[in-house]
Amino acid sequence: GAVVSQHPSWVICKSGTSVKIECRSLDFQATTMFWYRQFPKQSLMLMATSNEGSKATYEQGVEKDKFLINHASLTLSTLTVTSAHPEDSSFYICSARRTELETQYFGPGTRLLVL
Amino acid sequence: AQTVTQSQPEMSVQEAETVTLSCTYDTSESNYYLFWYKQPPSRQMILVIRQEAYKQQNATENRFSVNFQKAAKSFSLKISDSQLGDTAMYFCAFMKRGGAQKLVFGQGTRLTINP
Numbered sequence: 001g002a003v004v005s006q007h008p009s010w011v012i013c014k015s016g017t018s019v020k021i022e023c024r025s026l027d028f029q030a031t032t033m034f035w036y037r038q039f040p041k042q043s044l045m046l047m048a049t050s051n052e053g054s055k056a057t058y059e060q061g062v063e064k065d066k067f068l069i070n071h072a073s074l075t076l077s078t079l080t081v082t083s084a085h086p087e088d089s090s091f092y093i094c095s096a097r098r099t100e101l102e103t104q105y106f107g108p109g110t111r112l113l114v115l
Numbered sequence: 116a117q118t119v120t121q122s123q124p125e126m127s128v129q130e131a132e133t134v135t136l137s138c139t140y141d142t143s144e145s146n147y148y149l150f151w152y153k154q155p156p157s158r159q160m161i162l163v164i165r166q167e168a169y170k171q172q173n174a175t176e177n178r179f180s181v182n183f184q185k186a187a188k189s190f191s192l193k194i195s196d197s198q199l200g201d202t203a204m205y206f207c208a209f210m211k212r213g214g215a216q217k218l219v220f221g222q223g224t225r226l227t228i229n230p
Contacts, residue, residue, distance in 0.1 A: 032216070043206060043220045044160075057215070091158060097216060102148060104210075104218055106160035 003027050004096045006107035013084055014115055020080045021110045023094030029074035030096035034104060038091045050077040084114040117142040117209050121221035128197055129229050136192045136224050138207030146212045149183065149190045155203040163205070166190065202228045
């Protein structure tokens with residue numbers, strides 16, 4: 001199998017603070033990870049592609065200064081929501097690409113609530 | 116750009132019945148993958164099945180099988196002997212081989228298995 005973890009699973013924060021979400025591939029190395037956002041009853045929306053050792057590639061309309069992505073190792077990518085506001089409240093999901101299978105495996109997601 | 120369409124927003128069947136979820140896609144690419152992911156109430160995205168476009172044989176995984184019609188750009192998922200645990204949102208996804216390997220998701224089909 002291919003296991004991807006995310007931490008934390010749930011976070012509540014005050015408006016104006018920053019929140020960091022970690023995504024780890026536990027049993028394989030991932031040079032590429034992806035960050036998604038999912039609104040209730042909707043499909044996944046790709047935010048950015050995270051590449052180990054280089055800058056992330058952001059999708060159109062996603063503010064790179066607000067959603068900071070760091071992929072410092074082959075098993076860890078982090079998403080930091082800076083100066084969070086209530087409209088940033090959402091479900092954030094990461095995935096890690098298993099290169100030899102050309103398949104993305106997903107973490108369990110993080111529910112963010114900004115008060 | 117690729118698009119994925121799931122025309123059935125919701126479906127409901129009785130336990131032990133067989134159900135087929137529809138998916139069509141549009142692409143000019145010849146080399147790609149197609150996936151079905153399920154998202155149960157826990158919201159964890161789980162890979163159900165994967166199909167390589169250059170393989171004519173339909174992929175199967177236990178009770179799950181696909182009907183891949185490349186010329187028609189159709190990729191339906193059949194669930195046999197449905198179980199209560201199959202209740203979930205099902206997403207069809209397209210991925211071009213090579214390059215960034217981003218997933219393009221359909222809108223999803225909410226499947227309910229009734230006892």
